[in-house]
Amino acid sequence: MDTQDQHGRSAAPRRDAAPQRDAAPRRKATPGHRPHLHPHPHRRLKVALAGGVAAFTLTAGFATPLNPAPQEAQAKADDGGKKVLTVAVAQSVDSLSPFLAQRLLSTSIHRLTYEYLTNYDAKDNKAVPGFAKKWESSEDKLTWTYTIRGDSKWSDGKQATAEDAAWTFNKVMSKEGTATANSNFVTNFRKVTAPSPTKLVIELKKPQATMAALDVPIVPKHVWEKVDDISKYNNDKDFPVVGNGPFTLTDYKVDQYVRLKANKDFWRGSPKFDELVFKTYKDQDAAVSALRKGEVSFVAGQPALTPAQAESLKNEDNIKVNEGPGRRFFALATNPGAKTLDGKKFGDGNPALLDKRVRQALFLSVDREALVDKVFQGHAVEGAGYIPPRFSEYAWKPSAEQELKYDPKRAAQLLDEAGYKENSSGKRVGKDGKPLDFRILCHATDPNDKAVGKYLKEWWGELGIGLKVNCLDDVSVPWYAGEYDLAFDGWSVNPDPDFVLGIHTCPALPKKAKESAATDNFICDKKFDGLYDKQLAEYDQGKRADIVKQMQSWLYDSGYMNVLAYPNAVEAYRTDQIKSITTMPTAAGNIYGQDGYWSWWSAVPADGKSSSKDGSSTGVIIGIAAAAVVLVGGGVLFALRRRSTAEDRE
Numbered sequence: 001m002d003t004q005d006q007h008g009r010s011a012a013p014r015r016d017a018a019p020q021r022d023a024a025p026r027r028k029a030t031p032g033h034r035p036h037l038h039p040h041p042h043r044r045l046k047v048a049l050a051g052g053v054a055a056f057t058l059t060a061g062f063a064t065p066l067n068p069a070p071q072e073a074q075a076k077a078d079d080g081g082k083k084v085l086t087v088a089v090a091q092s093v094d095s096l097s098p099f100l101a102q103r104l105l106s107t108s109i110h111r112l113t114y115e116y117l118t119n120y121d122a123k124d125n126k127a128v129p130g131f132a133k134k135w136e137s138s139e140d141k142l143t144w145t146y147t148i149r150g151d152s153k154w155s156d157g158k159q160a161t162a163e164d165a166a167w168t169f170n171k172v173m174s175k176e177g178t179a180t181a182n183s184n185f186v187t188n189f190r191k192v193t194a195p196s197p198t199k200l201v202i203e204l205k206k207p208q209a210t211m212a213a214l215d216v217p218i219v220p221k222h223v224w225e226k227v228d229d230i231s232k233y234n235n236d237k238d239f240p241v242v243g244n245g246p247f248t249l250t251d252y253k254v255d256q257y258v259r260l261k262a263n264k265d266f267w268r269g270s271p272k273f274d275e276l277v278f279k280t281y282k283d284q285d286a287a288v289s290a291l292r293k294g295e296v297s298f299v300a301g302q303p304a305l306t307p308a309q310a311e312s313l314k315n316e317d318n319i320k321v322n323e324g325p326g327r328r329f330f331a332l333a334t335n336p337g338a339k340t341l342d343g344k345k346f347g348d349g350n351p352a353l354l355d356k357r358v359r360q361a362l363f364l365s366v367d368r369e370a371l372v373d374k375v376f377q378g379h380a381v382e383g384a385g386y387i388p389p390r391f392s393e394y395a396w397k398p399s400a401e402q403e404l405k406y407d408p409k410r411a412a413q414l415l416d417e418a419g420y421k422e423n424s425s426g427k428r429v430g431k432d433g434k435p436l437d438f439r440i441l442c443h444a445t446d447p448n449d450k451a452v453g454k455y456l457k458e459w460w461g462e463l464g465i466g467l468k469v470n471c472l473d474d475v476s477v478p479w480y481a482g483e484y485d486l487a488f489d490g491w492s493v494n495p496d497p498d499f500v501l502g503i504h505t506c507p508a509l510p511k512k513a514k515e516s517a518a519t520d521n522f523i524c525d526k527k528f529d530g531l532y533d534k535q536l537a538e539y540d541q542g543k544r545a546d547i548v549k550q551m552q553s554w555l556y557d558s559g560y561m562n563v564l565a566y567p568n569a570v571e572a573y574r575t576d577q578i579k580s581i582t583t584m585p586t587a588a589g590n591i592y593g594q595d596g597y598w599s600w601w602s603a604v605p606a607d608g609k610s611s612s613k614d615g616s617s618t619g620v621i622i623g624i625a626a627a628a629v630v631l632v633g634g635g636v637l638f639a640l641r642r643r644s645t646a647e648d649r650e
Contacts, residue, residue, distance in 0.1 A: 082274040083605045085578065086295070087592070088287035089278050090302035090445050092255055094476075096235040098217035099171070099178040100516075104303065104492055104593050105278065107181075109258060111597050112276070113243035114217035117146055117165065117200075122584045122598040125495035127212035131165065131244075132200070141207040141539065146200040151267045154220045155240060155248045162194035167221040169202070177231020182216045183518050184502035188536065207537045209544060213496040220244075246271050246601045255280050272604045282445055284309065291572060292316060298573040300592035302445050303328065305570040307377035318576040324588045325390040326569045327595075329383060330448065332366070332440075332562045333489035333521045334359050338482025339509065346513035347482020350438055352430065357418040359559030362486075363404045364411035365459045368564055375451045379570055383563030385552040387497055390566075393541070394497050396549040398556055411463060420464075428464035437466035441479060441487035444471040449488045452564070481514045482522065489521065489561065492593055497548050498536065504555065505529050523560050569593075579606040 091105040098110050115131035132146040152160040169192040171178050172185070191203040202211070223242045227233045235241060240261075241249040246268065247260035258278040262271040279296060281287035288309050290296045299305065304326070305313075313319050335349030352358050368382045381389065384403075385396035398404075415421075420428040420436050428436040440456065442449040453469035460467050470484075478484050491500050502508060506524040510517035528551060535547040555561050569590035573581070582602040583589035591599045 084275040085273040086277045088296040110217045112247040113245040161197040162200040166194040297577040350485045357414040361411040361414040363562040367406040380565040380567040388566040396552040438485040441475045442471035579604040
């Protein structure tokens, strides 16, 4: 499900979403929500390495300020002299409520507007202070005490305190329609209290290794306690929205724009741009054209620029193409049989996929190397485990004996063994005489889904299997209803893997059929859940990583999920509008969809001078290779979630 993806269905199932899924199934997700590789030994990545990549920021040329009006998004100052940074995005907002949002765009906005207890260092992903200045545990690690900073205020002027944090966590724990986005973080909580305005105490049922990685936006109690039904409240009616992050949300129009202004009183310091606008472009070629014209400052793509788009921008004056190892995976998900938390089945997934041999046959007939070469054109590495190689501590690869390599002959044998023989027309049929036909959910705005879908149709067709590629603007509806056979899935993964692993546990299943839930793909297995609980309680980093790798091995062998590729983050910005901006990791990383707010908070407006074509601002691609040395710092890694499925569910 892209989510793009902290979470991204790139917004519904791609909830990278998420379910983007890249946000719902590709949930957080990008898709949501939604709203997705280890290089082949005989192939070099087609990425140029830029010199001096290890600097903390990317320095670009010089520039003109941007027009704050989202409808025009012109790169100039308004009459008041405001400097506006306009970001072209493809994903839709699934919700502006921190309790409900899963898509990458939505959760990125929350990163900007609300503080979390901790943040993640842009250099090495280590936990750094956020709303909490420091934190410590009792000797038995069952009680955690956070010292809340006294210099954080809500945008309406009221003091932000530990009571706001306690109220937020207790509300998520209540599951009163509040557990869709962040329930995995609090499942193990016994009690949360605020003994004083600057002290937050969390008592646990058992040790939990993610206590410096609680990826939950803290909301103002005095505002949210007045909401009658949080499960139906999208936080998109009253502006400005009260928050305490580096930006304040001031305006929003569905599928048009999200506007934020700099919080001049932010404790870490005010952003350099006066306003930040996320402007929606469903046509990504139009977004690239807008960048060329200077109508937007930055283009993220869906969720990344295509190779053709990136290539077309490389030699443009005043434009820099940034490329680094991505934090997303692009995968195929099979419907394992949708069911509720109490075991009630629903949906119409093809029962043939309940046979592991059929699932593995499908994956054995997918040529990942061809997809990396022909679809991603080298701007990705081949998929293997669930955690991208960017997070080297937790990344996993199958053994030679375990690997499901491209092997159509073996795939045909498995189908024969499963009882799906070829008839005289070369069509696979079951013992009941019914043909073996599948449907796959595809994100209409993602060119990779469509391109890969064509290859799958050809490859599976050669096996005698029919495939209908069902491309929709919002895949989350059929995804949550369990009305699909397969889906393009992906999530943006956090430095700590807890979230993306938790969405495959039994407690993540929906309480009622067809309702939104934390689950990515309705997977529920006691062995997997046992490993999940074990890794959550393990404080030894090496031991925890071993357990996480066992979980990835189980997912791989199950055939429910198959990671095809880890796409690079490919994006572009105007150097005559943005002088410098921080990537994450700082040495060759991504700008959009970070595990934190560093990019937009740090962005420095250009000073109005144009850069020459051969200057440092000229379409340089920041290389992937340099990033390998800084991907994951030492110490316990902490997580930021999100999925890439719905469009990026985070």
